[in-house]
Structure formats: structure tokens, C-alpha cells
Amino acid sequence: MATFASLDAQQHVVDPAWLPTGISDRPEQLEEVVRAAREAGASGIWTNLLFLRAGTREHFLEQLARDWPEELARYEELYRRRAYLGAAEAKPLRAEVSALAKRYGVRDRRAVRLAPPTAAQPKQLALAV
Numbered sequence: 001m002a003t004f005a006s007l008d009a010q011q012h013v014v015d016p017a018w019l020p021t022g023i024s025d026r027p028e029q030l031e032e033v034v035r036a037a038r039e040a041g042a043s044g045i046w047t048n049l050l051f052l053r054a055g056t057r058e059h060f061l062e063q064l065a066r067d068w069p070e071e072l073a074r075y076e077e078l079y080r081r082r083a084y085l086g087a088a089e090a091k092p093l094r095a096e097v098s099a100l101a102k103r104y105g106v107r108d109r110r111a112v113r114l115a116p117p118t119a120a121q122p123k124q125l126a127l128a129v
Contacts, residue, residue: 020050021085022071025093034100043108047097051084
């Protein structure tokens, strides 16, 4: 299993990636991803952390035990009673990515912003008789 931060930046622009805490969320990894996403033209960054539902949880923990055994006990504790991390774990990472996005200017830079058309009155179609 490769760390998500080492993936090509273009994948981060197009494909969602989950951040496994302690594996691919070090500050320098996050900064590298945000900077590369900006250089690739990203206009926004969405942050989510790994979630482990039944089935996925067992597979993930098995791979974790093989590739990062030092993280296994911590993950078992973090995800013992839930599929998602709590706010105490998620909020700091989201704040860090948000700060990096501001620092590197990741934002909507379109000159013209598209908006949905205003609601027009429905038009009664004529019937051919």
C-alpha cells in the first residue's frame, strides 16, 4: 500500500483520496499534495479522513498489519466502535489542509462564474389540432 501523499498530484485533483492518519498526513506530505494540486490547476480541495465500515475494516487492518505493523494497535483503538474518526481527530487535519490551500492559493480562479438560469415562467405549449 503506497501512501496517498506520494500519488501523482493530478489524481488528487480528479480522484478523492482518504487520509489515513499517521501514514500520509504528516505536514510535509500534506503540503506537497496541496502545492502539487495547485500547480496542476486545482480550484478546490476537499479533505476527508479514512472511514472503515465492516468488510473494508478487516481488509484494511490486515494490510496495515503487513505494511505498517507499528500503526495497527492505534488504528484498532481509533476505529474500535465507529467507522469514522471523531471530530477531535478530524478537525485539526481539515484545518491544516484548509490553511495550506489558502497559503498556496487553491481557490476558484475562473474569470466568469457560471450560475444556473433564473427560473422562468413555465410556457404553455400549443397543441396541433
